[in-house]
Amino acid sequence: MDGPTTGDAFGELLRAAMEGRPSLGAIERDDGVLDPHDGRIYLGGIHEWSELDRIACARVVGKTLDVGCGAGRHSLHLQEKGFDVTGIDPSAGACEVSRARGVRKVRRTSVEDVPRLEERFDTFVLLGNNLALLGSPEHAPIVLDALAQVASPNAKVLGGSRDPYRTDAKLHLDYHAHNRKRGRPGGQTRIRSRFERLADPWFDYLFCSRDELVGLTKNSAWRLAEFDEDGAGYLAELRLR
Secondary structure, eight states: OOSOEESOHHHHHHHHHHTTSOOEEEEEETTSOEEEEEGGGGGOOGGGSOHHHHHHHHTOOSSEEEETOTTOHHHHHHHHTTOOEEEEESOHHHHHHHHHTTOSOEEEOOGGGGGGGOOOEEEEEETTTGGGGGOSTTTHHHHHHHHHHTEEEEEEEEEEEEOTTSOOOHHHHHHHHHHHHTTSOTTEEEEEEEETTEEOOOEEEEOOOHHHHHHHHTTSSEEEEEEEEETTEEEEEEEEO
């Protein structure tokens, strides 16, 4: 057999977790590193979340867009709190799982295409490291502009991520150095989800420091307003200028 089959690995991982089947997959980095990944983490309630995710959800106001909603854990919590929430994910399987778990409004789309929703939102949540969907220095302006196009006048982005440079692991330091040799930021990570024989298409996930994030937003409609840290993890709150 010739390697994995390209498909909706992430969606099938979530489906297996929801159905109580074995759901151990992996996040594969383009240098061959595999990080074990259990789909059950996407089903957990608020008491299983990180403190930063809990802080983010406590700061939500108004009509909310959950970007990269996965199995809908954040959408469900906010929906139960009375918020009007729309979850989006490019994975068909993730959208199906979110609906099956009770998220009322789910759309299959990517963050770049949110203007097609033709709605305005007061809060955008990009949790579970999804602020890294900025992708790359070249792609970040596209994402930030797409969010600004559907933002209400006082909108905020609540984005979770990690500072990739807070590590002393040679495996990661070598990857940072390899990236820089290719003219990429050290934290720009090319990854894909793997589950059983399936693999998602490769995509770029941009982990960045606080200073790098300020640089990425400098010429956008957004500014960094709040920054909460917990070890290498952080929650960035962006506000319209």
